[in-house]
Amino acid sequence: MISPDTFALKNGGCINGFEFDFFESDGSNLAEPETCPSCDRFVDLLTLTEPISGNLVAEKSLYDLSAHLGGEIVFSAKARKEFNKHQVTGIKNVRKLGILEVEGPFQIHELDEYFLAQVSYGARIDRIGSGFRTTSAQLCDICGYSGIIEGVDRIALEQGSWSGADFFRVRELSGVVLMSARLVQICTDAELKVRCMLPSHSFSLSFEPDW
Numbered sequence: 001m002i003s004p005d006t007f008a009l010k011n012g013g014c015i016n017g018f019e020f021d022f023f024e025s026d027g028s029n030l031a032e033p034e035t036c037p038s039c040d041r042f043v044d045l046l047t048l049t050e051p052i053s054g055n056l057v058a059e060k061s062l063y064d065l066s067a068h069l070g071g072e073i074v075f076s077a078k079a080r081k082e083f084n085k086h087q088v089t090g091i092k093n094v095r096k097l098g099i100l101e102v103e104g105p106f107q108i109h110e111l112d113e114y115f116l117a118q119v120s121y122g123a124r125i126d127r128i129g130s131g132f133r134t135t136s137a138q139l140c141d142i143c144g145y146s147g148i149i150e151g152v153d154r155i156a157l158e159q160g161s162w163s164g165a166d167f168f169r170v171r172e173l174s175g176v177v178l179m180s181a182r183l184v185q186i187c188t189d190a191e192l193k194v195r196c197m198l199p200s201h202s203f204s205l206s207f208e209p210d211w
């Protein structure tokens with residue numbers, strides 16, 4: 001199933017996607033990652049626990065919402081207010097960021113408060129429809145792991161697998177944050193600055209050598 005009504009947040013590497021992200025300093029703590037009960041692999045990347053401190057890199061713009069490494073999001077207090085108002089679903093473990101410095105043309109006092117949150121799993125990928133390529137044909141039933149990812153041509157969801165959450169991820173591509181059309185409309189109406197958002201059918205990745 002091609003899903004023209006969902007959107008993906010790209011973590012860097014997009015047109016006009018000036019760098020914007022949070023980089024924790026050494027003093028921040030990492031939580032234990034969850035492991036798959038079936039194949040024993042880590043099913044999620046490490047996440048930070050409060051207190052969190054570090055630098056915000058804002059090359060050209062102060063975005064209200066951006067993808068962060070490991071399938072997390074960074075968002076402003078303005079965005080948080082809208083998410084609460086509209087009861088946006090699919091995020092958990094919201095933590096406040098302690099920003100020490102801004103790397104870019106902004107001053108600390110100009111900044112809104114920023115937060116980090118994990119995005120929950122909420123759909124499965126349609127492997128064929130997405131052109132999803134991995135190094136192994138074997139598939140773990142629980143976490144969906146099937147070797148190292150080689151590439152994906154678009155993000156199509158397995159029919160009936162989407163929970164309906166506004167923010168969601170697919171286990172097979174756990175670093176990619178997806179958004180519902182409703183959420184995109186909420187962001188548009190509130191004039192939130194969203195970094196690197198594109199329709200899921202236009203999202204591709206390739207880790208194969210470019211012969």
Ligand SMILES: [Zn+2]
Binds near residue numbers: 036037039141145
């Ligand atoms: Zn597994």
